[in-house]
Amino acid sequence: MNFPRDQYEAAQAVGMRAGQRFRRIVLPQIVRVSLPGLVNEMSLLIKVTPVLAVIGVVDITRAAVRIGAQTYEPLPPFLVAVALYAPIVFALVSLQRWIERRQVVAEAAA
Structure with a gap:
């Protein structure tokens, strides 16, 4: 990402160091x-990887497929999988919106 030179010059003029x-x-x-884009990638990563694999729980999607194949009813297990994934994705999207709102407020104050 290329930043306008005048932003650097203005920051130097008010005495900001490189870190600032x-x-x-x-x-x-x-x-x-x-x-x-980062939130979309995190959401996708959560959907395609086992969320609970860290603690040794079987992959939710694979379990839903297996249960659907055994019962010949694929919809109920996938609805349960969605019910498990949806709150995680919702939390990520909510966090993204909160951060974006804070940025807008900070920019308006500046």
């Missing part, structure tokens, strides 16, 4: 641009 320039000028712009 990065934290107060560069990082907010990077977060604003990359946050939606």
Whole structure:
């Protein structure tokens, strides 16, 4: 991402060090641009990987497929899988919206 030279010059004019320039000028712009894509990738990663594999629980999607094959009713196990995945994805999206709202408020105050 390329930042306008005048932003660096203005930051130097008010006496900001390199770390301050990065934290107060560069990082907010990077977060604003990359946050939606990062949240989408995290949501996708959660959907395609076993969420509870860390504690040794069988992959939810694989279990839903197996149960659906055994009972010849694929919909109920997948609805349960969605009920397990949806709150996690909802929490990520809510976090993203909260961060974006804070950025808008901070930009309006600046």
